[in-house]
Amino acid sequence: MSHPTGAAPSALEGIRILEIASERGVLAGKLLADMGADVVTIEPPRGSAMRSYAPFVDDRPDPEKSLYWWHYNTSKRGVTLDLESPRGRELFLRLVASADAVLECEDPGQMARLGLDYPDLAEVKSDVIVVSLTPFGRDTAKPDAQVTDLTVLAAGGPVWSCGYDDHSIPPVRGGGNQGFQTGAHYAVLSLLTALLHRGISGEGQHIDVSLHAAANATTEMASYCWLVAQDEVQRQTGRHAMAMITMPTQSQCADGRYVTTGIPPRWPHEFSALHAWLVRLGLVDQLPEAIFLEQAAEKEFIDFSLLGQDDEVNAIMGAGRDALLLIARNVSAHDFFIGAQECGLSAGAVYAPEEVIEDPHFKERGFPVRVEHPEIGRTITYPGAPYRFNGSPWRISRRAPTLGEHNDEVLGELGVTSDERAKLRADGIV
Template identity: 50%
Template sequence: MSVLAGLKVVELSNEYCAFAGKLLGDMGADVVLVEPPGGDPSRTYPPFFRDEEDREKSLYFWHYNTSKRGVVLDLDDADDLARLKALILEADILVESEPVSRLSALGLDYEQTHADNPGLIHVALTPYGRKEPMSDLPQTDLTLMAAGGPPWNCGYDDHLLPPVRGWGNQGYHTGCHFAVMSMFTALLARLQTGRGQFIDISMTAALNVTTEAGSYSWLINQTTVERQTGRHAATQPTGETQMRCADGRWVNTGVPPRFPAEFAKLLNWMADLGLVESFPEAVFLEMGANWQGPFDLSQIGTDDTITAIFMAGREGLQTIAATVSAQDFFEGCQSAGLAVGVINSPEEALEDPHFIAHGMKVPVRHEELDETVIYPGAPFVLPAAPWRISRPAPKVGEHNEEIFAIYSGQESP
């Protein structure tokens, strides 16, 4: 049984909260996506299935709306609004990102939903939280991210280049992660009390607490981190950690060797590759490998020997990188106990043996196209409560009849 089997979720379509609905749907909840006439605007977002621009073929919409049923309701129409209210009356969870004014005009603010359905967990995911009027201003992932902090941390050593907003609507994702954590927390509370509650999530606040040292350096001693190429923003400049390998692809070297065993393995690897003779600093690697007692990293820069050994470690990695492919560098370093990563594009990752072994390619049947499409798999799996994409994203109004026959008193055809 899926972990959320039997749970009824109503989601008012909005790109801010779509991912939360998908996460719940893939964990087994019965998510009903309520779209406006013509469908949600995100149906027009590229990319499209075989580049065929069509509101039923947006791969963006497909991804964020798996495992949901879909209805179209015109909330400015009294009958349709009544249908929505009937849905909410039966629901365990309402997820929405509506402007405050819109919600109260519809009679759907929490006072009302709670009065009608005391067990309801009403989740509002908005730019600044439900009480802040700025939440009703138009925003995109980019502007939310800029306000919330991540881009300040992200970019290049060259500060003439702009800060970078990480790719792929991660600002929306971060808000949705907190939405799902909140829903589970409220579900567990409801098991004890029988009562639902209102959950007010601020997307910019979610980003504000998702910047690691960016926030805590300021909170602790009012220092400001500065962005650096391919590594953590920091209050003081740190050494580079990205290297380009012989095949032109990049790796992140993480923390360079700092333990004797790591220097020993690095030296052996260089010997295997026949690189030791042309690497004069090999002598320092050997000293590192034979180091007795603690290797005091705080002496880097002051103690000449320790500095030379540490630098030789970094240069040794560079020498190897110039000789081997990024994938070989990754696997070789990891075999030497160094936490190094190959920098994959998303599709390179999807084709990587690790992700294939973890079942991250999930086939989903699209009957209407007579096609099977590969989707990314589960972020995590509960072995006793399987994760599953139970259906592809709904077509516009696909489930109106199925869902509303019972409310309108009409028989389903």
């Protein structure tokens, strides 16, 4: 394979994917494009609705400066095409003939109405892979249902498990449009699986992914406690929803920030390290129960299966928890995280997103990446790789496309002449 000079190979090099721009699946195209697939996102000539989504550069609404659009469309090429017009559809079919896969998130029935459903596409490209990501799947009983990320997560289960101990407070939808993103994750898994199959068999296919089902399959214990034991989990502040109430694990530190105290100490060496930490902080005198930490540190093994039955085991368990809570009240969240981890205890600081990208660990790993925005003469820091491939690395190859940026390039590749392109533009087809 040939690569641009100096560039590392890409995992998905040579794979072309057409994406009909939609907030429901836009992450899927990004994940594939950042791994080297040629993802062409297709917007209506007036532009995708996502271009109107806040936030904007300097808070000034501008279809070329939506940070939502920017984030989700890295490494893609962008064309405009009016799929409602016969000539737009004809061009779409010509694009399909050159593509490996199509990703679409239109409401059920829409692609068939346009004459662009899987059978139509398979006629021009027999081994095409089509992934449809819709609210409830293609053969839903409610094809007209309107959904947002909030309603997907409410109906699909995640919301039931998230919120606070006080159940007079509404349950909480986790932020960041995770319902749409979960659907997009399944769309990518599906598309990659179908590509591997095609590589072996030469066969394409249609894949029907449901956002509602994707949320349902992403609720961990809420689903399997019901499936296995008909137990219903109940939401709790900052920790797992459970069928039975559990002790809090989230604690406020001296700087007002929170930590998750994680898994309490269990092994003698952990009790020993925890005791030493208390001593270093000069807090040991404030915790009479510290004596149990020392006792635990001397043991060969602590049998926590005796919890609730054996007074000493109970005291050791309690002392471990109390020591962590005492330390949390006396140090910053970050110091708590580092100190606990250095004791071998699994604990974490509750970072705001901006604190992640500023953290030395993520900086050293190269998580923040710089992306050129020549159109505004700036270089912007973006979140980086979700995984690190040593042979075919993840990379943002270009910033998100401006409206119709690659019309000439992509249509030119199809053999559409510049005169024809001018006519298409004049007629509002592109």
